[in-house]
Amino acid sequence: xxxPLPEYLKVTTLGELYGEAQSLNLKLPxxxxxxxxxxxxxxxxxxxxxRFCVQPMEGCDAGLGGMPAALxxxxxxxxxxxxxxxxxxxxxxxxxxxxxxxxxxWINRRNVKxxxxxxxxxxxxxxxxxxxxxxxxxxxxxxxxxxxxxGVAGPLIAHHELALDRQQGIPADYPVVSDEYLDRLQETYxxxxxxxxxxxFDGVDVKACHGDLTAELxxxxxxxxxxxxxxxxxxxxxxxxxxxxxxxxxxxxxxSRITVCTGVKYPFGFGQAGLDPRQVDTSEPVQLVRALQKAxxxxxxxxxxxxxxNKSDKPERSLEAxxxxxxxxxxxxxxxxxxxxxxxxxxxxxxxxxRASLVxxxxxxxxxxxxxxxxPAILVVSGGFSWFRHFLPTVAAGVIGEGGGAIIGLGxxxxxxxxLPGDLIRSGHLEPDxxxxxxxxxxxxxxxxxxxxxxxMDSEIYGAEYRQRRHFALDNLKEEARRCLGCEPAPCRxxxxxxxxxxxxxxxxxxxDIAKAYALLRKDNVLPGMxxxxxxxxxxxxxxCVTNTLQGKPIPIHDIQFAVAWSARxxxxxxxxxxxxxSGKHVAVVGGGPAGIACAVTLLEQGHxxxxxxxxxxxxxxxxxxxxASRFTGAHxxxxxxxxxxxxEARLWIKxxxxxxxxxxxxxxxxxxxxVFLAAGAWGERSLGRRPDGVLGGVDFLRKAxxxxxxxxxxxxxxxxxxxxAMDSASVARELGARELIIVYEGPLSEMHWHMPDSWFRTxxxxxxTSTRPVGYQVExxxxxxxxKVRLNQTSTAGGVADPEIVLEADLIIExxxxxxxxxxxxxxxxxxxxxxxxxxxxxxxxxxxxxxGVFAGGGLINGGASVVQCxxxxxxxxxxxxxxxxxxxxxRAV
Numbered sequence: 001x002x003x004p005l006p007e008y009l010k011v012t013t014l015g016e017l018y019g020e021a022q023s024l025n026l027k028l029p030x031x032x033x034x035x036x037x038x039x040x041x042x043x044x045x046x047x048x049x050x051r052f053c054v055q056p057m058e059g060c061d062a063g064l065g066g067m068p069a070a071l072x073x074x075x076x077x078x079x080x081x082x083x084x085x086x087x088x089x090x091x092x093x094x095x096x097x098x099x100x101x102x103x104x105x106w107i108n109r110r111n112v113k114x115x116x117x118x119x120x121x122x123x124x125x126x127x128x129x130x131x132x133x134x135x136x137x138x139x140x141x142x143x144x145x146x147x148x149x150x151g152v153a154g155p156l157i158a159h160h161e162l163a164l165d166r167q168q169g170i171p172a173d174y175p176v177v178s179d180e181y182l183d184r185l186q187e188t189y190x191x192x193x194x195x196x197x198x199x200x201f202d203g204v205d206v207k208a209c210h211g212d213l214t215a216e217l218x219x220x221x222x223x224x225x226x227x228x229x230x231x232x233x234x235x236x237x238x239x240x241x242x243x244x245x246x247x248x249x250x251x252x253x254x255x256s257r258i259t260v261c262t263g264v265k266y267p268f269g270f271g272q273a274g275l276d277p278r279q280v281d282t283s284e285p286v287q288l289v290r291a292l293q294k295a296x297x298x299x300x301x302x303x304x305x306x307x308x309x310n311k312s313d314k315p316e317r318s319l320e321a322x323x324x325x326x327x328x329x330x331x332x333x334x335x336x337x338x339x340x341x342x343x344x345x346x347x348x349x350x351x352x353x354x355r356a357s358l359v360x361x362x363x364x365x366x367x368x369x370x371x372x373x374x375x376p377a378i379l380v381v382s383g384g385f386s387w388f389r390h391f392l393p394t395v396a397a398g399v400i401g402e403g404g405g406a407i408i409g410l411g412x413x414x415x416x417x418x419x420l421p422g423d424l425i426r427s428g429h430l431e432p433d434x435x436x437x438x439x440x441x442x443x444x445x446x447x448x449x450x451x452x453x454x455x456x457m458d459s460e461i462y463g464a465e466y467r468q469r470r471h472f473a474l475d476n477l478k479e480e481a482r483r484c485l486g487c488e489p490a491p492c493r494x495x496x497x498x499x500x501x502x503x504x505x506x507x508x509x510x511x512x513d514i515a516k517a518y519a520l521l522r523k524d525n526v527l528p529g530m531x532x533x534x535x536x537x538x539x540x541x542x543x544x545c546v547t548n549t550l551q552g553k554p555i556p557i558h559d560i561q562f563a564v565a566w567s568a569r570x571x572x573x574x575x576x577x578x579x580x581x582x583s584g585k586h587v588a589v590v591g592g593g594p595a596g597i598a599c600a601v602t603l604l605e606q607g608h609x610x611x612x613x614x615x616x617x618x619x620x621x622x623x624x625x626x627x628x629a630s631r632f633t634g635a636h637x638x639x640x641x642x643x644x645x646x647x648x649e650a651r652l653w654i655k656x657x658x659x660x661x662x663x664x665x666x667x668x669x670x671x672x673x674x675x676v677f678l679a680a681g682a683w684g685e686r687s688l689g690r691r692p693d694g695v696l697g698g699v700d701f702l703r704k705a706x707x708x709x710x711x712x713x714x715x716x717x718x719x720x721x722x723x724x725x726a727m728d729s730a731s732v733a734r735e736l737g738a739r740e741l742i743i744v745y746e747g748p749l750s751e752m753h754w755h756m757p758d759s760w761f762r763t764x765x766x767x768x769x770t771s772t773r774p775v776g777y778q779v780e781x782x783x784x785x786x787x788x789k790v791r792l793n794q795t796s797t798a799g800g801v802a803d804p805e806i807v808l809e810a811d812l813i814i815e816x817x818x819x820x821x822x823x824x825x826x827x828x829x830x831x832x833x834x835x836x837x838x839x840x841x842x843x844x845x846x847x848x849x850x851x852x853x854g855v856f857a858g859g860g861l862i863n864g865g866a867s868v869v870q871c872x873x874x875x876x877x878x879x880x881x882x883x884x885x886x887x888x889x890x891x892x893r894a895v
């Protein structure tokens with residue numbers, strides 16, 4: 001449901017701010033004396049140096065296995081250096097399945113030392129800058145219905161909430177977690193809490209807010225058993241887990257962040273009055289916090305959900321009416337904390353002040369005040385202050401003075417202005433230009449799958465990622481997709497080697513039918529995500545798009561294709577559709593690159609068994625092993641997702657470390673299988689001859705860079721270009737430290753395999769020499785290369801040189817002049833016929849048959865290393881040809 005655009009106010013002085021509040025009949029807290037914000041607070045025997053708390057906000061920047069990574073350390077170090085007295089570490093999963101995304105923090109035995117280093121780093125940063133240590137709390141969480149530990153939704157729900165189930169596509173018969181599961185989960189929290197103490201955290205928080213499993217249990221009125229129905233049962237998990245933590249973690253500060261009202265329709269809400277979700281009732285929340293106090297909680301952090309206005313012309317739903325009766329707002333618990341509802345307005349528009357924001361803040365303030373008065377012995381954190389920007393201290397001090405909490409929690413304001421407490425303590429005021437603009441770019445980054453940070457105030461780190469994520473965001477791509485003219489016949493389709501129905505899948509995408517859009521893509525391309533990244537779009541579909549001529553830019557076909565493929569994988573739609581019918585026929589596929597995977601999937605979906613042989617330890621071929629990480633890193637994930645069903649059904653076997661000619665022969669494969677598909681790839685690099693020390697093949701260089709075997713290069717590098725690996729080799733060489741890069745190409749630029757703008761050649765430190773023929777190497781006495789000998793053709797752009805042969809000095813030379821078959825592979829396939837180009841020759845009239853009965857080939861073995869999409873198309877077509885051969889009987893397995 002869309003909201004009207006907020007009404008923004010021009011507020012430049014405190015007087016104007018409080019004047020607006022008064023006009024809305026809101027008594028906004030105010031205190032001119034800010035001393036209380038600098039004063040310490042005491043809780044659980046600990047001293048909080050001041051009244052500022054960093055709210056627990058997921059950064060989505062964890063490393064492998066949930067370990068804190070470089071950006072995690074950076075964020076929290078900045079908070080400590082900025083002077084925050086209480087640092088409430090973000091939601092950290094208690095086990096693997098409960099993670100909200102693959103980049104969420106997860107504390108476990110394998111990474112507890114990394115968490116200990118993070119705590120030490122935070123403490124040390126505070127001591128060095130301020131002479132005191134911040135109190136550091138770890139929030140333990142279980143994402144519940146939002147669990148997607150591997151990037152694919154895996155909801156673990158406490159009960160069926162109709163609106164959310166519909167939103168997430170959860171069917172009515174989807175199982176809820178059992179009471180036994182929740183009993184065991186308490187012990188999991190206990191283990192995680194023990195690890196937190198071992199890591200040095202001052203306290204732990206059992207998260208019960210923002211839709212996680214514990215929060216959902218608080219609203220589980222329809223759930224039977226020990227964890228649903230009555231408030232005692234609904235709060236059982238939170239209270240019992242807290243009590244167990246108190247008993248086990250002697251002296252550790254216990255905290256909880258809870259949502260005290262959700263505003264969801266009865267009977268699925270918490271903190272509401274009767275049947276009306278707009279009416280707040282704090283009676284149950286107060287009972288809950290008193291029970292938590294008995295269980296051992298000493299610190300509370302209050303969330304009150306986020307008001308969400310329904311668009312209506314009724315006078316009683318007007319903003320003025322809401323200002324007078326803020327308790328009647330509809331609240332939604334399904335948005336991030338402190339977030340203004342972004343639906344209905346352009347994403348990430350700096351908002352300044354809005355009347356609705358004032359109303360919402362007052363509502364949160366009043367609820368927090370009720371809680372604080374109910375449990376005066378507990379320290380309560382109040383939130384929702386980001387909207388006030390540089391006026392924040394006056395309001396915050398007023399909140400503490402009026403009993404609306406003892407600690408001021410800052411979320412987005414802390415991301416934008418990590419020095420906020422320190423600036424206030426030193427100067428007595430905040431810098432307006434450093435304050436959060438409440439543009440919600442940080443929230444949008446998370447929604448778009450990125451890492452949380454302030455794209456405005458911390459643009460060096462997060463600005464580029466924000467722009468890239470927005471570029472691929474669904475709402476942005478849909479606007480672009482609507483420009484598609486639906487041509488028939490479509491030039492974009494005819495220029496695609498896979499002949500994808502591009503207008504069809506774009507139309508389905510615009511209509512929000514991801515399943516149909518993906519099905520249309522998948523029909524002709526089993527690896528659409530990989531191809532979306534790696535296809536040379538300028539010479540294929542987008543280069544032929546008629547909007548180039550009519551509108552000045554093409555439809556971003558490949559961006560839309562990537563978005564569809566990614567969304568489909570998130571929804572579990574990408575797995576191979578393995579039929580129940582089992583043909584009993586077995587096919588060996590040699591090579592786990594795009595052609596091999598495409599052929600294997602095609603055969604599996606026709607009921608055949610496949611044995612996939614890959615000489616390395618990972619599937620994906622060149623895209624996984626040699627394409628630079630800055631260009632593409634998703635090959636393995638897409639391949640794994642599509643093959644998983646076939647592996648589970650035992651229709652597919654993968655044998656890693658298997659290479660033709662080394663322990664296995666083509667004759668053996670023919671003897672043991674009904675057909676063989678050769679897709680081992682073209683990994684042999686053209687060379688000037690024997691390579692001295694300091695000369696690498698392009699693919700070899702990329703492999704070593706991808707595996708971190710090479711992490712830096714000399715300052716002066718020469719690249720011999722001409723093949724598809726040249727572009728990636730050049731980019732990686734620059735990324736790894738090459739200050740001077742000389743690209744040498746024997747022909748004109750128009751014939752070179754290069755898919756980036758020509759302006760790349762004019763960047764500082766890059767020199768491009770066309771029509772320049774390399775003839776050999778200059779080698780030092782010790783066998784190390786020192787230069788490249790080249791002969792300048794008459795058409796060379798480097799004219800004016802008297803001697804037609806010169807030496808270009810270099811410390812590293814990369815040969816990326818084109819690909820062919822490796823000598824060892826040619827020997828292993830000596831029974832096949834080869835053409836003059838050194839590639840396998842296929843039979844006339846049988847596009848992929850090698851001339852040997854039951855042996856077929858595709859991909860780099862026959863095309864020398866063409867585009868990924870061509871290899872995929874060939875693999876799928878070869879699969880169909882092999883299926884037809886199998887229908888006729890296949891090999892007799894006795895060749």
